[in-house]
Amino acid sequence: MDTLEEVSPVSRFRPTGEKNTSGFDPQTGIYHSLLQLGTNNKIPTTPYLDTATFVLSQFPKSDQAESRVALIDLATNQRATYGQLKRSIYSLATGLHHGLGIRKGDVVFLLSPNSILYPTICLAVFLIGGVLTTANPLNTKSEITKQVLDSGATLAVVAPGEEHKLVSTNVPILLTSRPSSGDELSVEELIDGCEPMELPETRSAQSNTAAILYSSGTTGVSKGVVLTHANFISVMTLLKWSVDNMSANNDVFLCFIPMFHIYGLAFFGLGLFCSGTTTVLMKKYEFQGMLEAIHTHKVNNIPAVPPVILSLVKHDGGGYDLSSLRRVGSGAAPLSKELVDRFRARFPWVALRPGYGLTESCGAATLFVSNEEAKTHLAGSGGLLPSFCAKVVDFETGVAMPPYKEGELWLKGPTVMKGYLGNEEATAATINSDGWLRTGDLCYFDEDGCLYVVDRIKELIKHNGYQVAPAELEAVLLSHPEILDAAVIPLEDEEAGEIPMAYVVRAAGCQLSEDQVIKFVASQVAPFKKVRKVSFINEIPKSAAGKILRKDLVAQSKQKLKSKL
Numbered sequence: 001m002d003t004l005e006e007v008s009p010v011s012r013f014r015p016t017g018e019k020n021t022s023g024f025d026p027q028t029g030i031y032h033s034l035l036q037l038g039t040n041n042k043i044p045t046t047p048y049l050d051t052a053t054f055v056l057s058q059f060p061k062s063d064q065a066e067s068r069v070a071l072i073d074l075a076t077n078q079r080a081t082y083g084q085l086k087r088s089i090y091s092l093a094t095g096l097h098h099g100l101g102i103r104k105g106d107v108v109f110l111l112s113p114n115s116i117l118y119p120t121i122c123l124a125v126f127l128i129g130g131v132l133t134t135a136n137p138l139n140t141k142s143e144i145t146k147q148v149l150d151s152g153a154t155l156a157v158v159a160p161g162e163e164h165k166l167v168s169t170n171v172p173i174l175l176t177s178r179p180s181s182g183d184e185l186s187v188e189e190l191i192d193g194c195e196p197m198e199l200p201e202t203r204s205a206q207s208n209t210a211a212i213l214y215s216s217g218t219t220g221v222s223k224g225v226v227l228t229h230a231n232f233i234s235v236m237t238l239l240k241w242s243v244d245n246m247s248a249n250n251d252v253f254l255c256f257i258p259m260f261h262i263y264g265l266a267f268f269g270l271g272l273f274c275s276g277t278t279t280v281l282m283k284k285y286e287f288q289g290m291l292e293a294i295h296t297h298k299v300n301n302i303p304a305v306p307p308v309i310l311s312l313v314k315h316d317g318g319g320y321d322l323s324s325l326r327r328v329g330s331g332a333a334p335l336s337k338e339l340v341d342r343f344r345a346r347f348p349w350v351a352l353r354p355g356y357g358l359t360e361s362c363g364a365a366t367l368f369v370s371n372e373e374a375k376t377h378l379a380g381s382g383g384l385l386p387s388f389c390a391k392v393v394d395f396e397t398g399v400a401m402p403p404y405k406e407g408e409l410w411l412k413g414p415t416v417m418k419g420y421l422g423n424e425e426a427t428a429a430t431i432n433s434d435g436w437l438r439t440g441d442l443c444y445f446d447e448d449g450c451l452y453v454v455d456r457i458k459e460l461i462k463h464n465g466y467q468v469a470p471a472e473l474e475a476v477l478l479s480h481p482e483i484l485d486a487a488v489i490p491l492e493d494e495e496a497g498e499i500p501m502a503y504v505v506r507a508a509g510c511q512l513s514e515d516q517v518i519k520f521v522a523s524q525v526a527p528f529k530k531v532r533k534v535s536f537i538n539e540i541p542k543s544a545a546g547k548i549l550r551k552d553l554v555a556q557s558k559q560k561l562k563s564k565l
Ligand SMILES: CC(C)(COP(=O)(O)OP(=O)(O)OC[C@H]1O[C@@H](n2cnc3c(N)ncnc32)[C@H](O)[C@@H]1OP(=O)(O)O)[C@@H](O)C(=O)NCCC(=O)NCCSC(=O)/C=C/c1ccc(O)cc1
Pocket: 138, 256, 257, 258, 261, 262, 263, 264, 284, 285, 286, 305, 307, 308, 329, 330, 331, 332, 333, 355, 356, 357, 358, 359, 363, 364, 365, 367, 463, 464, 465, 466, 527, 528, 530
């Protein structure tokens, strides 16, 4: 097996000894990206441009290129070429506009696992000026109802079997695929039945809202992150630039990360089509299925998350040939140096490239552009992408910190969200008047401008790369008649990164058990949010202002764990 030697046209980190290789400007306290977009990858500035028109303009052009396979469904082996994808997008846009009356600014709610139709739906909605809002199909009925109402959706596009979760919303439903029984209309029928017709000039401006994705932000419950066409067009341009840079244009990608989150949406729902790559699609992650896909389709590139990287390290290949793998990305949750070491030892021919991004930054803000950089900056998350700048701000003093000094990471760039939907207070707390996005992550940059995420300041648990907001689970716990008070904290877990643990104060004389508490919460939230451990306590530690002292509880749980070992 050959060891990967990458030739990168861009090397961010200059030879040691040179001055200011971090991009830090001591006058302003700002870190600037050390990279620039090439002349082929400029972010378009034309004011009237929507995400779909931009993505379609990047599709391969010749007849031969149109027959290139864009998507392969792993389970069914169904394929969609770039030519077919383009026709499907125009047919569905026609059906949505002329058939269902969707107009510019209408919000379309999409509830589906990954499917070959997913990118077509997203791009058709954008093409007619619609606004997309996506959700995890594992969410409960009440979580879904809340999102539909909050976003103001006027149409729900739903995978068969999930319709019951929308009954109380009274929003019309369009199924993704044909139902096995019944006569409900589906996306498949609209694609097959609609000849692409002239669509009215919707003339979406780059500044118009393209999508509302839900995230907990730095605190509290789920909020609608308003992302514009300009945000998506910028992120697509940066992704295309990074694929060009890695010479990954002929890579076969594997997709199991969900397209309902920004990571999967930016890569697989939209962005990679700008690079003409082929993607093998899994409806849902499954370890054996992933090995089979790599072996059968000679997969080269997997944008992944830490739990998947851990499973690759821990289990043997089961006889599958994994030699085609060239690049594995990591995002959505921290990747430890130890896991990076283990992965590199087990897969020396694979470039492991962690990146850092948020829903609020419409995807990646930092990335390693070469394997050499990644190898020499273990536990780092790469450097700022072109057009980004950052500050590392000390909490106490508000001073912007130089390399190796920790503080809250602030970001500025063309992909930073417009704000939280209908929530000026949360928006003002997250984006300041100069346009800096406060990430809620404790970070530092090194002398080479490489970012290291040290801890999370925001009150958020990361379970399998999904966000879980303690405040949301505490509200559920407090709704139990026998629970007087509760606090939820992250507990470290090798497999999932973190698991939610609850400290509960029971009402006097009640016999509520750990199992009963776990079941009570599980009945009301999506499976990835489940409380998985409960400890009973007499009083929740709080500050004088009544704020839960979560760090004390985290320390307490660690102490307890230590004493058990
Ligand atoms: C592949 C994972 C890691 C594992 O999948 P899984 O093992 O199938 O687990 P799930 O989390 O999907 O399933 C949760 C639970 O649902 C259960 N489940 C399953 N299907 C069912 C069913 N139909 N009914 C009911 N229960 C069920 C399932 O059994 C499981 O239950 P439990 O065992 O109790 O945890 C999956 O969690 C995953 O894709 N996580 C990634 C999430 C993600 O993309 N986050 C990104 C957020 S955005 C962001 O941070 C961006 C950063 C970024 C960074 C860098 C960049 O370059 C760009 C972007």
